[in-house]
Amino acid sequence: MKNGGFTLVEIVISLAIIGITLVVLLSVFNKTIVTAAENGVITSAVMLGSEKMASLDAATLPDKEDDTWKTDKRYPRYDFKSTVSQTPFPDISFVRIKVRHDGKEQFKLDRYMVKR
Numbered sequence: 001m002k003n004g005g006f007t008l009v010e011i012v013i014s015l016a017i018i019g020i021t022l023v024v025l026l027s028v029f030n031k032t033i034v035t036a037a038e039n040g041v042i043t044s045a046v047m048l049g050s051e052k053m054a055s056l057d058a059a060t061l062p063d064k065e066d067d068t069w070k071t072d073k074r075y076p077r078y079d080f081k082s083t084v085s086q087t088p089f090p091d092i093s094f095v096r097i098k099v100r101h102d103g104k105e106q107f108k109l110d111r112y113m114v115k116r
Contacts, residue, residue, distance in 0.1 A: 045099040045106035048075050052082060052097050053109050061093050061113060069100070077102055091115045 052072075061084050069079040078101050085094040092114055099107040 041101050042106055044075060045078060045101055048072060048078050048080055049097045049099045049107045049109045052080055053095070053111060056082070056095060056113070061095070061115065078106075087112070 067081065067083065069081050071079045078099060080097060080099045083096045083098075085096075087094055092112055095111045095113055097109045098105055
């Protein structure tokens, strides 16, 4: 005898399908949030490194390496290190800027600079 309603088995199967779909959607949403946060960290690290590299002047580069990590108050959880190395050519220096976020290196920028 068919009453036109749903059986208990049909309801349980449909709830299982809905549950599995929700779990998949929530995991994708969570991964999206984590990726967006990581991209924000990398973007800030690139901005800090690029600003520091742009502020260097080839004429005032130090002749020795400086291996100390420095901070910038605009980027409170980031620190950076500028390293200047001499090349075999007397007027050309190799400059490397590393940027860390919470102690983990996020970005490295290398550049050759000519002293004028």
